[in-house]
Amino acid sequence: QYSKFVKTAFEDFILPTKKYADIIIPRGADNSVAIDLIVQHIRTKLGQNDLCKIHPNLYVIQTTYQIRGMHTIIRDAATTTHDFIFYADRLIRLVVEHGLGHLPFREKQVITPTGSVYTGVDFSKSLCGISVIRSGESMENALRACCKGIKIGKILIHREGDDGKQLIYHNLPKDIAKRHVLLLDPILGTGNSAVQAISLLLEKRVQEANIIFLNLISAPQGVHVVSKRFPRVKIVTSEIELGLNDDFRVIPGMGEFGDRYFGTDDYQSSTPFFADDKNRVGLL
């Protein structure tokens, strides 16, 4: 009876579905190796930040306690400018190093002093950095510390309210179309200024896939906007924020990065907090 009904039914209906399966585990439930592999894969996928799953071009640097500690310090409204600069510089250095890892490389063999051969890689040659004035300029030092004598171009985009950025000024290397571009802007909020900057680069005939956007924190809305419009641009960030508030500022954010970094902030007018001379922080 088996060979008359069950087996034929299996061959007619179940076996053909085999070709639609993504993974087939031979020997079924006893195959612990295969099942472990799948479980590990699922765990990795679950562990990835949600945005990374939607946008494969978004790279968040690996969170360690150090990075979280640095974020804690620079986000604190009561941090002194000196400390802010110190820790922001460290964080920027880490993001830049990570971003540089996404550039293409060529394999190369060298002879070490002991006489043995080491198979390594050679850096990509044609690079340049583009910083979005003013806050992007804080990232230039870290980039120069990693790549000696790298050419750096500048773009000035003024934020008019909550939309309509004005591209006011730009000065870019002449041969930028042949280079890989590292776009530097610490905060990705609405994504409008980023979109303007990238549009300008594309007008100058930089290839979209050659652009790597480096920032410290990004809001999900900004990531959506940039990735939808320019899906081949890589975004490297150190932390993904919760979102934007009604004034289109990033939450929890770190305030106005340019002001805090260059010390031009003014406690009285820009924030609802005050720090009195006993270093107590309170609400006005």
Next chain:
Amino acid sequence: MHTLIRDRDITTPDFVFYSDRLIRLVVEHGLGHLPFTEKQIITPTGSVYTGVDFCKKLCGVSIVRSGESMENALRACCKGIKIGKILIHRVGDNGQQLIYHKLPMDIDERHVLLLDPVLGTGNSANQAIDLLRRKGVAEERIIFLTLISAPEGIQCVCTRFPKLKLVTSEIDTGLSEEFRVIPGLGEYGDRYFGTDN
């Protein structure tokens, strides 16, 4: 970066530049292994951010001479960190001589970042760690930071001190007959300080 610093034809300024970058990365990674406490802060936009606070009691101990190249990177990451020094002379292939040491007074209360760029046989590392233990540093508070390690060295250090953490940027193939690391990067101290010929 490894490709550049391992190349025997590289110039000293380039060697120093790329070693510094690599060391910075190793140090940042090593610092991530220190314990932290959770802390909440208010950001300028008024929202609450749950973050962490750095571990307070730290110090670096560098193994003269090559370890001193790593001191700058450590100071760049941790302002004003105390740094102690140990001088160990390498006589042939065994029997390291511990010649000089100067360590912070309260080192037994601190977490120690031991700095030595190349881990070869593991003998000098063992001597250094022995000294730290004699001064009362707990084994699990020591984090050993190196650029390259040979498997024999790793074996040697980790079987003797299993609770110690070792952070390295690359594991090499092995040791040669003269107990130099292969493929290695030559005599690190000479190349970094330009005293090779």
